[in-house]
Amino acid sequence: MVVFVLIFLAGIVCVQQMPALPETDWLAVGAVGFGILAWLRYWRGLFFVAGVIWAVVFASIRLTDRLPEQLAGQDIQVQGYIADLPEHEENHVRFNFRVVKSAENVPDTLRLTWYYPDQPIKAGQDWSFTVRLKPPHGNFNPGGFDYERWLFVEGIGATGYVRTKPEPKLMDSGSTKTSLLVWRQHIAEQLGQIMPNSDSLPLIKALTIGDGDSLSPLQWDIFRRTGTTHLMVISGSHIGLIAGLVYLIVIRLWAWSGVLAWSPQKVAAIMALATAIFYAGLTGFSVPAQRSALMIAIAMIAVVQQRNTRPYNVLAVALFAVLVVDPLVVLSAGFWLSFIAVSLIIYSIAGRLGKPGFFRGSIKINWVTSIGLAPLLLYFFQQVSLIAPLANLIAVPVISLVVVPLALLATLVMFIAPLVAGKLFFVVDMALQGLWWGLVKLADLPLSTITHIQPSWWALCFAVPGILLLFAPNGTPSRWLGLVMLFPLAFTESSKIEPGAIKMTLLDVGQGLSVVVQTTNHILVYDTGAKFSSTSDMGLSVLVPFLRSLGIDKMDSLIVSHGDNDHIGGVDSLMANLRAENTLTSVPQQLRNYAPVQCKAGQSWLWDKVKFSIMSPQTNNLLSENDNSCVLQIQAQHGTALLTGDIEAAAESWLVETYGDKLKADVLVAPHHGSQTSSTSAFLEAAQPSVILIPAGYRNQFGHPHQEVLQRYRDLHVEWFNSAEDGAIQVTVDNHLEVESWRETEGRYWNYKK
Numbered sequence: 001m002v003v004f005v006l007i008f009l010a011g012i013v014c015v016q017q018m019p020a021l022p023e024t025d026w027l028a029v030g031a032v033g034f035g036i037l038a039w040l041r042y043w044r045g046l047f048f049v050a051g052v053i054w055a056v057v058f059a060s061i062r063l064t065d066r067l068p069e070q071l072a073g074q075d076i077q078v079q080g081y082i083a084d085l086p087e088h089e090e091n092h093v094r095f096n097f098r099v100v101k102s103a104e105n106v107p108d109t110l111r112l113t114w115y116y117p118d119q120p121i122k123a124g125q126d127w128s129f130t131v132r133l134k135p136p137h138g139n140f141n142p143g144g145f146d147y148e149r150w151l152f153v154e155g156i157g158a159t160g161y162v163r164t165k166p167e168p169k170l171m172d173s174g175s176t177k178t179s180l181l182v183w184r185q186h187i188a189e190q191l192g193q194i195m196p197n198s199d200s201l202p203l204i205k206a207l208t209i210g211d212g213d214s215l216s217p218l219q220w221d222i223f224r225r226t227g228t229t230h231l232m233v234i235s236g237s238h239i240g241l242i243a244g245l246v247y248l249i250v251i252r253l254w255a256w257s258g259v260l261a262w263s264p265q266k267v268a269a270i271m272a273l274a275t276a277i278f279y280a281g282l283t284g285f286s287v288p289a290q291r292s293a294l295m296i297a298i299a300m301i302a303v304v305q306q307r308n309t310r311p312y313n314v315l316a317v318a319l320f321a322v323l324v325v326d327p328l329v330v331l332s333a334g335f336w337l338s339f340i341a342v343s344l345i346i347y348s349i350a351g352r353l354g355k356p357g358f359f360r361g362s363i364k365i366n367w368v369t370s371i372g373l374a375p376l377l378l379y380f381f382q383q384v385s386l387i388a389p390l391a392n393l394i395a396v397p398v399i400s401l402v403v404v405p406l407a408l409l410a411t412l413v414m415f416i417a418p419l420v421a422g423k424l425f426f427v428v429d430m431a432l433q434g435l436w437w438g439l440v441k442l443a444d445l446p447l448s449t450i451t452h453i454q455p456s457w458w459a460l461c462f463a464v465p466g467i468l469l470l471f472a473p474n475g476t477p478s479r480w481l482g483l484v485m486l487f488p489l490a491f492t493e494s495s496k497i498e499p500g501a502i503k504m505t506l507l508d509v510g511q512g513l514s515v516v517v518q519t520t521n522h523i524l525v526y527d528t529g530a531k532f533s534s535t536s537d538m539g540l541s542v543l544v545p546f547l548r549s550l551g552i553d554k555m556d557s558l559i560v561s562h563g564d565n566d567h568i569g570g571v572d573s574l575m576a577n578l579r580a581e582n583t584l585t586s587v588p589q590q591l592r593n594y595a596p597v598q599c600k601a602g603q604s605w606l607w608d609k610v611k612f613s614i615m616s617p618q619t620n621n622l623l624s625e626n627d628n629s630c631v632l633q634i635q636a637q638h639g640t641a642l643l644t645g646d647i648e649a650a651a652e653s654w655l656v657e658t659y660g661d662k663l664k665a666d667v668l669v670a671p672h673h674g675s676q677t678s679s680t681s682a683f684l685e686a687a688q689p690s691v692i693l694i695p696a697g698y699r700n701q702f703g704h705p706h707q708e709v710l711q712r713y714r715d716l717h718v719e720w721f722n723s724a725e726d727g728a729i730q731v732t733v734d735n736h737l738e739v740e741s742w743r744e745t746e747g748r749y750w751n752y753k754k
Contacts, residue, residue: 004047005316005323011051012327021056021063021749030056055327059749062328065107067158072134073699075163078102079128079171083109084284085184086121087213090533093121096156097129106133107157114162119170124181126172133160137698137752139508140727140743141542143382143454143549152750153328180281184209187282190414194422200432204425206232207404208411210283217535222436225443227370227388230337231399239279239292241400242408243300247272269300279408288334291322295342311346315339333380337373344372348471366392368471375463375489378455382548387448391439398435403428452490453551459488496520500609500637501734506669507546508723508742509538511697511704512566515643515669516546517634520608522556523547525580526632526643531569539570544577546728555580556607559599561629561645563587586617586628599630601658611635615663616647616655626672627651639666639733642687646672652683663687667731670694670720674705684716691739692720693729698752700724725754 015021030053037046079101086095097110112131114121135158138147151159162168174182187209195201202214215232223229231238251268276296280289295318302309319339322329329335348368349361370389377384385391407428414421442448455463466485469476497503503518509529517524525547529538547555558580560568568590575594583596584603603614616631629645642665647655652671655663668689671678673696692713696704705722713720719739721729726741743751 002312002316004043005320007044007047008051008320009323009330011048011053012055012323013330015052015055015059015327016330016748018749019747021060027053027056051323051327054324058327062152062155063750065155065157067107067133067135068105069135071104071106073132074104075130075132076102076104076106077128077130078106078110079126081126081175081181082121082123083181085123085188085209085211085213089535091116093117095121095123096154097127100126109154109156111151111156111159112162113160114168117162119168122173122182123185124174124179125170126175128169128171130163130166130168131160132163133158134699135752139510139538139542140747140751141508141546142505142728142730142742142746143545143547144542145545146751148751149331149748153331181284184211184282184284187411191411194414194418195425195429198425198429200429200436203232203432204407204428207238207399208282208407210286210289217540222439222443224383225385225387225449226391226395226439227385228391228395228439231392231395238400238404239276239289240296242279242404243272243276243296245405246275265306266304269303273297273300282411288338290325291318291329291335291338294318294321294325311350312343315342315346333376336380337376340376341369341373344368344467344471347468362396363393366396372467372471375455375460375467375486378452378489379460382454382551383449383451385449387442387445391442394438395435398431402431403435406431451548451551451553453492454549455489455492459492462486462488497608498734501732502610502634502636502641504634504641504667504731504733505546506693506695506721506723506729506731507538507542508727509542509566509570509695510724511673511700511702512538512569513561513645513669513673513695514538514543514570516543517641518550519610522607523552523554524557524559524612525555525574526559527561527567527645528558528570528574530566531572537570537573539573540577543570543574547578552578554578557581557612558583558594559630559632560585560587560591560596561631561643562625563590564625564646567645584614584630586630587625609637615642615659616651618654618658624648624650631655633663633665636733638735639737641665641667641669641731641733642689643669644671646678648672648675648677649680652678652680656682656686660686666690666733666737668692670705670709672704673700673702674709674722675702676706676708679709679712681712684712684718688716689718690737691731692718693731694720694722694724696722696724698724725752 030049034046034049034053037049078097078099080097080099083096083098086093092113092115094111094113097112099106099108099110110131110133112129136148136151136156140146140148188205188211191201191205191208195204202216202219205214206212212232220229223232247268250271251264254264254267273296276293280293283289295315298318298321299314302314345365345368348364367389370392374384406424410421410424410428462485466482469479469485470482472479497518497520499520505516507514507516507529512529513527514529515526517526525543528543531537555578560571560583568587571591580594583591583594584599585591585596586599588596588598599614601614601616601618605612613633613635614630615633617628626646626648627650629647629651631645631647632643634641642663648671663686665687666689668687670692674694694705710720721739721741723729725743727743730740730742732738747753
């Protein structure tokens with residue numbers, strides 16, 4: 001059973017590596033192959049083909065529920081209901097919207113933003129909106145979050161915003177169909193009234209109703225550094241623990257009652273299952289909660305039917321059921337972490353002689369999961385917390401045995417006995433504050449977290465048997481070799497850049513600019529993208545993950561071309577995570593916290609046989625802020641790159657007059673995102689680029705790059721790449737010039753295609 005389910009899983013995973021789904025004709029071929037394998041009774045091949053076919057069919061259906069390109073940017077009238085707890089930010093609210101009625105062929109689920117709403121937005125409300133939509137699209141960078149994949153997995157077929165004219169109309173505050181959503185919203189509001197000034201309120205919301213949106217970036221950072229993130233949202237472990245507690249309590253009480261018409265085991269199993277479903281419902285049946293409830297359902301059904309099941313068979317049935325319901329869960333890191341964690345626990349505990357007691361068993365489970373999941377954490381997040389075993393040893397009992405049970409009990413009684421609920425929440429608050437103090441102290445320890453580049457597949461292939469050998473039963477010979485088999489994880493290295501060569505990455509930061517330049521031993525960052533709110537900017541969401549994916553923990557130089565938000569916005573987040581040896585900028589007054597140096601023409605330095613020169617601005621110039629951008633020329637041994645910031649015609653003219661043919665560049669980052677006021681013919685003729693990189697946002701409001709500018713590029717027979725269409729663009733200047741589009745090389749079938 002276990003082998004067949006794993007083969008079915010392998011078939012689904014293979015489909016997720018495809019850049020495009022196979023045509024319908026190939027499905028017919030697969031169906032014929034399925035029939036032949038069934039006739040031959042070759043069951044392993046049959047399950048693999050079944051996994052492939054099911055994944056392709058499911059993904060094809062999901063892809064058809066996307067916004068047609070011809071409807072992008074149009075005003076569309078839709079009616080439906082808010083399908084989750086809204087996310088409130090400084091100037092807007094964001095929510096999932098389930099469409100019930102529309103004159104156009106729009107997807108069933110939309111991700112909408114309402115800027116400066118003048119009415120309260122609540123889950124379960126029925127609204128009539130006029131919206132402006134676009135197909136799923138997100139920034140696409142190495143090491144970064146694949147927003148398009150997340151939208152695809154969540155079944156969201158378009159994103160957009162609510163138009164204020166005509167005015168949005170509230171149709172109904174809630175209906176029978178949305179009663180669960182209304183209930184969750186009501187619980188969230190009641191929690192806010194009972195604990196209005198508590199710092200623990202975001203945590204309590206996360207642990208009771210699965211609302212983690214109000215957790216601050218600082219809180220997420222502490223949980224990440226201590227390896228306790230899984231405890232701070234409703235996870236499978238929480239649901240399993242509560243169901244287990246209910247099972248034990250009910251079985252004791254029912255046996256004590258003496259009612260024998262139903263066996264205590266059956267009654268306890270039914271109550272535990274009902275509790276698991278109830279708790280999962282509090283989360284809105286999030287994907288992790290669905291998985292846990294399904295696993296508990298299978299285990300409890302086995303108890304009711306009095307079947308003697310093996311733990312791995314129960315896990316295999318649950319895995320198969322999850323994959324049948326939604327094969328796209330394999331695209332979620334949480335899927336792999338949860339199932340592998342349970343597998344490791346079963347492997348290290350079940351079937352062993354001399355079963356450990358509760359406390360010794362808890363310590364062993366904590367140790368096994370901390371060590372056993374480390375390779376996966378390195379692969380998915382390029383980061384591992386070294387203090388996670390200790391932090392979890394403290395946090396797991398507090399959260400699982402005190403906070404979650406009391407918080408759930410308080411949630412149940414707060415509508416009928418608010419005073420009792422207040423006392424219970426006070427205990428929960430005290431426990432969480434004490435835990436938070438301890439986690440902060442642990443996170444501040446030196447080397448609490450290590451960052452490493454993503455390990456290769458072959459390193460993971462060594463790590464898996466290494467983990468199994470390491471946690472094998474006592475008496476297994478040479479268990480210490482398991483540690484040796486983990487060494488390839490630590491010795492994975494990125495490709496080395498030769499002296500005199502550069503690797504330049506134009507990151508996809510939307511309507512903004514950020515470039516990372518690597519030489520043999522040095523790193524330079526040019527601009528940092530935009531800042532959107534106190535919790536969201538391109539430095540944190542794009543630059544830091546990219547640099548961490550390369551194993552980089554510091555910058556040799558940071559250049560901020562000028563003070564526009566789309567160039568300077570990510571500086572604070574970047575500098576909070578990676579220090580820079582020196583900072584150059586044309587706006588030192590805006591970066592006074594980082595001891596910046598004013599950039600000016602004539603500055604230069606040499607790194608690894610590569611020369612870096614500031615070409616502009618000139619001293620005491622009176623140009624506009626855009627024209628005042630720091631212009632950087634990079635001269636490798638076999639080619640030159642020119643980074644221009646937001647300069648326009650006036651600065652371009654000065655550069656041509658001052659430098660003439662010295663402006664020649666093999667690679668040019670398009671001035672001012674390809675605006676109509678830049679990329680003049682004289683400047684392009686002086687630079688004579690072979691490749692132009694355009695940093696522009698998808699369907700941006702400015703119309704960048706402008707068609708007239710693109711025509712100038714065509715007239716000069718210059719090849720160009722646009723980050724809105726190509727994602728991150730990586731240029732290697734070595735013995736020859738090599739340009740790679742991240743969407744072209746790493747894009748999958750769910751990603752945007754130009």
